[in-house]
Amino acid sequence: MKKILIIFFAFSFLTSAGQSGSEIFLFDLKVKDGQVILSGGMNITDHKGYDNQPFFHPSQPLIYFSSFNDSGRSDIKYYDYKKKTTANLTVTNEREYSPTVTPDGKFISCIIQRDNGVQDLGKYPVSGGEPEVLINDLTIGYHAWAGNNKLLLFVLGDSSRNTLHYYDLPAKKDTILSTNIGRSLHKIPGQNAMSFVQKISEKESVIKRFDMANAAITPITPALPGKDHLAWLQNSTILMSDGVKLFSYRHGIDKVWQPVIVESDISALKGISRLAVNIENTKLALVVSE
Numbered sequence: 514m515k516k517i518l519i520i521f522f523a524f525s526f527l528t529s530a531g532q533s534g535s536e537i538f539l540f541d542l543k544v545k546d547g548q549v550i551l552s553g554g555m556n557i558t559d560h561k562g563y564d565n566q567p568f569f570h571p572s573q574p575l576i577y578f579s580s581f582n583d584s585g586r587s588d589i590k591y592y593d594y595k596k597k598t599t600a601n602l603t604v605t606n607e608r609e610y611s612p613t614v615t616p617d618g619k620f621i622s623c624i625i626q627r628d629n630g631v632q633d634l635g636k637y638p639v640s641g642g643e644p645e646v647l648i649n650d651l652t653i654g655y656h657a658w659a660g661n662n663k664l665l666l667f668v669l670g671d672s673s674r675n676t677l678h679y680y681d682l683p684a685k686k687d688t689i690l691s692t693n694i695g696r697s698l699h700k701i702p703g704q705n706a707m708s709f710v711q712k713i714s715e716k717e718s719v720i721k722r723f724d725m726a727n728a729a730i731t732p733i734t735p736a737l738p739g740k741d742h743l744a745w746l747q748n749s750t751i752l753m754s755d756g757v758k759l760f761s762y763r764h765g766i767d768k769v770w771q772p773v774i775v776e777s778d779i780s781a782l783k784g785i786s787r788l789a790v791n792i793e794n795t796k797l798a799l800v801v802s803e
Contacts, residue, residue: 534803535565537578538782539594542790542797544748549761551797552776557592557599564590566611567798569791570618576789576798577602577612577621589623589637594796603637614639616661624653632669647682657698657707659725665698665707677709679723690723690730695741702747708733710741720751734762737770744788744797752797754785 541553558564563581570577574595579587582604589602589612603609608626615622620636625644627633634653635644648666654675655667666678670692677691677698695710695718707723718736720743723729736743737753737760744752749764752773759773784802 534562535784535786535800536560536803537564537567537576537592538799538801539576539592540777540797540799542795544746544750544794547750547763547766548771548774549746549750549752549759550774550776551759554777554779554782557594557798561803563587565800566787567789567800568611568613569789569796569798570614571792572618577614579610579612579623587626589621602639602641609637611655613656613658616658620645622647622656622658624656634664634666648680651678651687655696655698657700659700659707663725665709665723667694667696667698679728690728691721695736697742699743699745702745702749708743708745710736710743712741715739733764742787744790746790746794747792748794752788752790754788754799756785757783759785 536556537558538554539557540551543550560580564578566579568577574593576592576594578590580590581587587608587610588604589609590599591602592599602621610624612621612623615636620638622634622636625633625635632652633646634648634656635646637644652669653666654669657665659665662682664680666680668676668678670676674692675694676689677694679688679690691711693712695712697710699708701708705725709721710718711721712718716738718741720733720736722731722733737755740753740755751762753760760770761773762770782801785799787800789798
């Protein structure tokens with residue numbers, strides 16, 4: 514019975530998320546004297562329905578994202594921000610979410626949701642082709658690569674008790690690190706460490722650091738109230754949004770969240786949620802409500 518409840522919850526979780534219309538905006542980003550500054554800003558999806566979960570390719574001017582097609586199924590698309598063109602990586606009967614470039618750069622890993630609600634972690638070749646299933650015995654909502662063969666996983670549970678897992682692929686070793694976590698999992702730039710958001714209450718959360726060398730978990734800073742989406746810059750700066758405005762936090766320097774300077778009009782943007790930054794820290798992708 515528990516397994517049925519977990520599958521039902523997982524299916525409802527992503528399906529309901531997919532019903533909310535969203536768009537992805539791309540901004541120019543720079544950091545001057547520790548101050549994060551945004552400019553420009555253009556809608557790179559401009560498509561009615563769900564466009565979400567942007568992820569920058571580490572060496573090419575590409576943003577991968579999940580997008581609902583006309584039949585209500587989610588495919589993976591990619592936007593070339595130099596050519597300003599969009600193309601499909603997948604056109605399948607499944608639903609693909611959370612596209613992520615693998616550490617070797619040869620694949621796009623993603624959540625593959627089946628019609629029965631099962632959510633596997635798989636990977637597609639970047640040039641296109643059939644997927645390889647990596648993990649099929651957990652109901653995975655989100656993932657982040659912690660190395661060539663290790664992952665941090667957001668695993669869905671019943672009663673909304675989502676758990677954080679550290680997974681070794683070759684050994685198929687699954688270690689539960691924490692419960693009641695947020696959706697944002699990231700490799701911390703320049704460190705052998707990952708970050709995740711630990712929920713304390715509906716409005717209170719803490720961004721935490723997981724050290725992959727000794728498995729120690731330590732707090733970084735309180736998250737913005739009620740929010741769990743973030744992005745890391747190369748200089749140990751974290752970006753978050755309260756849904757309307759953007760803020761930055763320099764770990765080890767700032768005591769509180771600092772407003773981001775936006776040199777363009779974003780008053781029309783509403784419901785800011787996910788954020789993604791390219792490796793050069795020159796571009797920021799924002800997901801907003803449609």
